[in-house]
Amino acid sequence: MEKKSMRCIKIVHDPAEVRMYRTLSAFFRFVGIFACENLIDDEYGDEVDWVCRIEKGSEEAGISLSESVTAVLIEMQEQVSVEIIAILSRIWKLFDQNDLVRSSYAIDYFGDCGKTYIYQRMEKALEAFEEVLERLGELEQSQNEDFQGNVYIWAAKSNCRRRINEIYTIIWKAIINGLYGNESEKSGLLKKLFGHHYFKISEIEKDISKILKMDSQFYAAYAILGFAKEIEDDYMVDSVEDFRQAIAIIGEKSYTSYLQYRIGRYYEKVLSDIKPQKMEYYKKAVDVDWHNFRGIYKIAVYEQDEGNLDKALELWKRLLDILQVKQHLPSLQPIECAYLYKAYRRLGFLYNKAKNYITGIEYLKKAEKVYNNSANEDEEKGFYPWMFGSEFVLSDGVKKRSWEVYKEAAKEKLKIERTYVEIVDASSRGNLREIHSEYVSYLA
Numbered sequence: 001m002e003k004k005s006m007r008c009i010k011i012v013h014d015p016a017e018v019r020m021y022r023t024l025s026a027f028f029r030f031v032g033i034f035a036c037e038n039l040i041d042d043e044y045g046d047e048v049d050w051v052c053r054i055e056k057g058s059e060e061a062g063i064s065l066s067e068s069v070t071a072v073l074i075e076m077q078e079q080v081s082v083e084i085i086a087i088l089s090r091i092w093k094l095f096d097q098n099d100l101v102r103s104s105y106a107i108d109y110f111g112d113c114g115k116t117y118i119y120q121r122m123e124k125a126l127e128a129f130e131e132v133l134e135r136l137g138e139l140e141q142s143q144n145e146d147f148q149g150n151v152y153i154w155a156a157k158s159n160c161r162r163r164i165n166e167i168y169t170i171i172w173k174a175i176i177n178g179l180y181g182n183e184s185e186k187s188g189l190l191k192k193l194f195g196h197h198y199f200k201i202s203e204i205e206k207d208i209s210k211i212l213k214m215d216s217q218f219y220a221a222y223a224i225l226g227f228a229k230e231i232e233d234d235y236m237v238d239s240v241e242d243f244r245q246a247i248a249i250i251g252e253k254s255y256t257s258y259l260q261y262r263i264g265r266y267y268e269k270v271l272s273d274i275k276p277q278k279m280e281y282y283k284k285a286v287d288v289d290w291h292n293f294r295g296i297y298k299i300a301v302y303e304q305d306e307g308n309l310d311k312a313l314e315l316w317k318r319l320l321d322i323l324q325v326k327q328h329l330p331s332l333q334p335i336e337c338a339y340l341y342k343a344y345r346r347l348g349f350l351y352n353k354a355k356n357y358i359t360g361i362e363y364l365k366k367a368e369k370v371y372n373n374s375a376n377e378d379e380e381k382g383f384y385p386w387m388f389g390s391e392f393v394l395s396d397g398v399k400k401r402s403w404e405v406y407k408e409a410a411k412e413k414l415k416i417e418r419t420y421v422e423i424v425d426a427s428s429r430g431n432l433r434e435i436h437s438e439y440v441s442y443l444a
Contacts, residue, residue: 005148005215006049006080008034008255013054015039018331019386020054023065024072026101031091032155032211032220036255039325044291045254050079066096087139087149091156094135098128104163105387109335111170113409114179117395117402122167129167133160151215154207155224161204162228168193169231204228222246223259230266240266257289264298293322293339304346313350319343330381332373334410341370341414348422357430364423371416377407417443 009028013021025035036045040056052072063071069092077085095101103125110118136157143150172193174180181189204225211221226242243259250256264281279302285295300315323340326332344367351360376383379390384403395405420442427436 005084005151005218006033006076007218007220008036008048009050009052010036010038010045010048011052011054012038012040012043014056015326016329016331017054017056017059018333018383019059020065020068022105022387023069023101024052024054026104027069027092027095029220030095030100030104030156030159031088031152032159032218032224033152034220034223034255042291045289048255050076069096081148083147084149084152087143087147088152090139091136091152094132094139095156098132100128100132102387102389103128106334107163107167107170109338109413110406110409111174112179113412114174115395115405115409116180117393117405118409119171119174119180121402122171126164126167126171129160129163133157133164136160146214148214151211151218151221154211155218155220158204158207158211158221158224158228161199162224162231164199165201165228165231201228201232217249219246219249222249226259226262230262252288254289257285257292257295260285260288261292261295261298264295268298290318291322293319293336296322297339297342300343300346304350309350309353313347316343316347316350320347327370327373328375330375330378331383332376333383334406337370337373337376337410338414341367344370345419345422348419348426352422352426352429355429357426357432360426361423361430361432361435364419364426367419368416371411371414371419377403 011021011024021037025037028035034048036048038044040053052075058068070089073085073089073092076088107122107125136153140150140153140157143153171180172190175186175189175193208221208225211218222242222245226239226246229239229242240263243263247256247259260281264278264285267278267281279299282295282298282302285292286299289295296315296319300312300319303309303315304312319339320343323336323343326336327340344363348360348362348364348367351357351363354360377385379385382403384407385401388403388406390401390403392399393402393405394400395408400408420439423439424436424443427433427439
């Protein structure tokens with residue numbers, strides 16, 4: 001039976017097949033369709049509107065990612081009308097031609113990197129979203145007002161504006177904080193940014209209202225609006241209410257997990273003194289989806305800080321159970337790498353605190369191995385070259401491949417020196433002289 005609209009899909013893939021997953025999930029979220037990730041052999045979660053399976057080896061089948069996405073959209077005709085698939089296909093072409101997968105990826109993660117080249121790439125991403133926004137406006141004008149597929153156009157327009165505001169805010173803060181451009185350029189950079197890229201959130205609200213008028217149960221509309229409002233300081237409280245609206249429509253299902261997490265993050269970052277509410281939502285995020293490693297991380301830190309060390313130990317190992325499967329794969333992503341690194345470090349700290357220095361140092365060395373991981377740098381299959389490109393660029397006056405600039409920025413965020421200090425301290429306390437001598441030399 002044909003569904004009125006597609007609101008949530010599940011993408012099941014082999015851990016190594018991350019390119020197709022990232023492409024599909026970025027596109028579906030762009031058009032307002034929740035995309036839940038499952039790994040093959042670990043399928044879980046609640047019922048969704050449609051399940052997409054990416055088989056092992058599919059990325060080596062000689063079919064481009066663009067063709068693969070088109071094939072997936074054709075398969076979806078079992079669930080929605082041909083007209084809706086046609087409009088999704090037209091949006092996909094805009095998304096693909098303007099490379100919005102890369103324009104969308106890990107923007108916030110690299111926001112404080114201080115790398116001029118990365119901020120310049122963000123400016124290119126701004127222009128890409130603005131180009132697509134203009135084309136989407138033209139596409140909207142060519143449709144009948146009562147066409148159900150308009151919800152995906154409006155969601156895509158809203159996400160374009162949300163991303164533009166997000167990148168705008170990151171670049172603005174980087175300029176103000178001296179991370180991008182020198183002092184003599186600051187005024188000109190800010191003026192150019194404001195004059196070319198600023199717009200009000202009310203423009204997003206207009207399209208969100210259209211979506212909800214046509215389909216009051218299209219819960220992604222509330223999620224998009226909440227994400228957009230998080231960027232605006234004056235709207236922070238309202239963003240929580242939008243997430244709650246989405247959750248109320250969805251119910252206690254696994255795919256509310258990330259929204260619960262974002263509410264918890266709001267209480268942590270904006271109302272940092274309200275600890276009970278923060279933990280309530282982090283725990284809800286993990287209760288509905290035990291694979292939410294971000295939520296597990298937050299709870300583990302809390303339990304460790306509260307002195308509940310056995311509980312913290314259990315949670316750190318649970319986080320490792322989720323992410324270790326990807327550790328040595330070319331598909332390992334920067335954010336996954338960061339959480340793995342932090343989990344190993346925290347475990348090392350716990351064992352050292354218990355005076356089990358040999359085990360503690362073993363975990364700290366595992367953190368070091370994550371830091372030095374190079375599997376995802378492979379030019380043919382590595383995540384970094386695929387996502388960030390392999391062209392030669394100048395960064396801080398040095399010629400590098402573009403992905404190397406991002407890898408360097410990601411590694412700097414991990415602050416390996418702190419791990420070396422912890423190993424030196426633990427080896428000194430445990431009288432492990434060879435290890436102590438080796439790691440002292442790293443700090444020299």
